[in-house]
Amino acid sequence: MGNVETQAFPRQVACGLRKLTANHLLAARLAERARGLPPGVKHPNQLLAALRRAAPYLGHHGLLPLIEALFRWTQPQDWAPEQEPIVWPSNEELSTALGCSERHVSRLIAAAIEARLIVAKDGSDRRRRGLRENGRILWAWGLNLRPMAGRYLEFQEAAQAGEEARRQCRILRREARAARQSLEQFHDFAETQGLEAGALAAWQEQAARLCANLNRIEDPAELETRVTALRALVAEGMASLEPAMENGNMSGSADSDVRPILLTKQPTDPEGTTVAAQEEARGERQPPSPPPAAHADMPETVPTLSPAELVRLAPGVASYLVTDQPHWGDVADAAELLAKHLGIPRHLYAGACQQLGRRGAAVAIAVISTKPPGYFHSAGPGGYLRGMLRRAQAGALHLERSIFGLRDARDAARFGTRGVMTNRLAGPWQRRAWS
Numbered sequence: 001m002g003n004v005e006t007q008a009f010p011r012q013v014a015c016g017l018r019k020l021t022a023n024h025l026l027a028a029r030l031a032e033r034a035r036g037l038p039p040g041v042k043h044p045n046q047l048l049a050a051l052r053r054a055a056p057y058l059g060h061h062g063l064l065p066l067i068e069a070l071f072r073w074t075q076p077q078d079w080a081p082e083q084e085p086i087v088w089p090s091n092e093e094l095s096t097a098l099g100c101s102e103r104h105v106s107r108l109i110a111a112a113i114e115a116r117l118i119v120a121k122d123g124s125d126r127r128r129r130g131l132r133e134n135g136r137i138l139w140a141w142g143l144n145l146r147p148m149a150g151r152y153l154e155f156q157e158a159a160q161a162g163e164e165a166r167r168q169c170r171i172l173r174r175e176a177r178a179a180r181q182s183l184e185q186f187h188d189f190a191e192t193q194g195l196e197a198g199a200l201a202a203w204q205e206q207a208a209r210l211c212a213n214l215n216r217i218e219d220p221a222e223l224e225t226r227v228t229a230l231r232a233l234v235a236e237g238m239a240s241l242e243p244a245m246e247n248g249n250m251s252g253s254a255d256s257d258v259r260p261i262l263l264t265k266q267p268t269d270p271e272g273t274t275v276a277a278q279e280e281a282r283g284e285r286q287p288p289s290p291p292p293a294a295h296a297d298m299p300e301t302v303p304t305l306s307p308a309e310l311v312r313l314a315p316g317v318a319s320y321l322v323t324d325q326p327h328w329g330d331v332a333d334a335a336e337l338l339a340k341h342l343g344i345p346r347h348l349y350a351g352a353c354q355q356l357g358r359r360g361a362a363v364a365i366a367v368i369s370t371k372p373p374g375y376f377h378s379a380g381p382g383g384y385l386r387g388m389l390r391r392a393q394a395g396a397l398h399l400e401r402s403i404f405g406l407r408d409a410r411d412a413a414r415f416g417t418r419g420v421m422t423n424r425l426a427g428p429w430q431r432r433a434w435s
Contacts (some may be wrong), residue, residue, distance in 0.1 A: 018120065027119040027147050034150035036081035044071065044079050047148045050155035051117070057162030058155075060115055066108045067117060067148075069097045074145060077135055086121055088128035088142030109143070116151065119144045165220050172223040173214045179230035180207040186237040199240060203233045305363070305403055307331045313406040314366035328359050335362035338369055342381040355389055360399065364388055367402045 018024070041047065048071050055061045073087035091102040098105065112118050123129070123141035130140030183204045190197040210226045217223055307326045311318045320334035320341075339349045344365070352361040368381050376384050391397040 018122065021114060023114045023116055024119070027113055027116040030116060030147040030150035031084075031119045031144050034146050036149070037079050038149055038152040041149075041152060043076060044074060044085070044145075044148075047152055047155075050152055050159070051148065053159040054155040054162065057158050057165075058115075060117065063108065063112050063115060063117060065098055066094070066105075066112055069094055070118065070143060070145060072097070075135060078137060079149070083137060084121075084140070085145040086130060086137060086140040086142045087145065088130045088140055090128060116147055119147055166218070168220045169218060169223055172220065172227050176211050176214060176223070176227050176230050179227070179234045180204075180211050182234050183207050183237050186241060189241065195241070200237055203237055207233055310363065310366055313403070313410060314369050316369035317362075317366050328362070331366075332358040332362045335365040339365045339381075339385075342369065344368075344382045344385055348382055348385060352385060352389060355392055363399050363403070367399065367406070370406060 037044065037047075048068065051060070051067060052064060055064050070087050070089070073089050074085050077083065078085040089097075091105045094105045095102045098108075109118075109120075113120055121141055121144050128142035130142060131138045183200065187197055187200040187204050189195075190200050207230055210230055214223070214226075217226075307328050307330070310331060311321065311326060316338055317331060317334050320337040321330055322333075323330055326334070336349060340346065342365070349361065349365070352364060355361075356364060364385060368384055371381075371384070379387075388397055
């Protein structure tokens with residue numbers, strides 16, 4: 001017989017025990033504390049829905065396919081307080097369901113345990129198996145899903161906080177892009193007006209750098225920092241244009257070509273005022289032109305609208321007055337602030353002043369302020385003012401009709417329908433006395 005070689009060191013059987021981590025122990029503690037479904041949850045699929053909603057914000061998006069596959073092996077009665085929702089699919093079955101290798105399934109299970117979504121209940125041979133009788137689990141070794149119930153409230157809070165942060169990020173991104181567009185508009189305006197645009201160009205480049213890769217930033221704090229810097233740039237850009245706006249004549253010389261809808265000269269204006277001097281100088285330079293043909297349909301009996309009456313007809317103007325006895329200049333200043341409150345862009349109100357005059361623009365803003373909030377639909381007060389300016393350019397704007405309508409509404413509230421009809425049939429001097 002030949003020599004028989006024996007091993008000097010007997011072969012040890014690999015035990016294959018899991019390497020425990022702190023998260024493994026936390027997952028086991030969650031499984032012990034959670035008994036049954038959380039309050040308000042009637043089906044285990046609600047736990048899965050909560051995880052789907054919170055997964056993008058918790059970093060568990062890659063584990064969703066595994067958890068969804070494991071929930072296919074659980075049943076509602078497994079989540080009773082005296083039961084344990086254990087599932088025992090093999091890695092081969094899971095690899096078929098997930099469309100990946102068994103080795104990748106093992107990695108996903110280890111990651112899910114580390115994420116405290118499941119906990120392993122291993123037997124002595126680490127094989128997953130179980131037995132049901134009448135639908136209930138008698139005994140089982142496998143993967144326990146009970147940590148999902150213990151973290152249900154955490155999933156809800158994470159989803160709400162993540163969605164709120166995402167909504168805030170969307171708002172900040174829109175504000176950042178709007179600020180960049182504002183700086184571009186400032187730069188174009190400065191070049192059009194022949195102003196110094198070097199600083200605006202530098203601010204525009206800085207805004208472009210701040211707005212780079214906005215879609216990749218998901219941290220509201222970082223976005224808020226960038227938006228704060230953009231707000232400062234917009235404020236500096238607006239300040240650089242203030243001298244140009246202050247030096248510009250808001251009424252403009254083009255007012256002489258605009259059809260006056262309301263009387264623009266008061267008998268109380270002293271002869272030495274700037275308005276009277278400008279009108280006299282204009283009269284010396286060129287002869288008075290006849291009124292446009294579009295004025296033929298305007299009644300000659302339209303009474304003079306006083307600043308006090310306009311304030312009574314449009315109470316919104318009164319909120320921005322600084323005196324109890326306003327003149328047209330005070331009303332025009334208040335209308336400018338009211339236009340800003342209504343969301344009307346400053347350049348649009350300046351265009352209204354150039355086209356209608358400061359007094360006409362103030363009356364237009366006062367009329368707009370009397371409209372209910374739902375009157376403007378999607379265009380807003382700014383779109384309504386643009387429509388008024390288009391009608392004025394075509395010679396079809398009749399602000400006196402709006403004033404008559406406001407007077408009728410006031411008289412209806414004061415005297416009823418009969419008072420409105422009497423006011424319409426009365427002469428101009430009686431109407432003036434009632435107003």
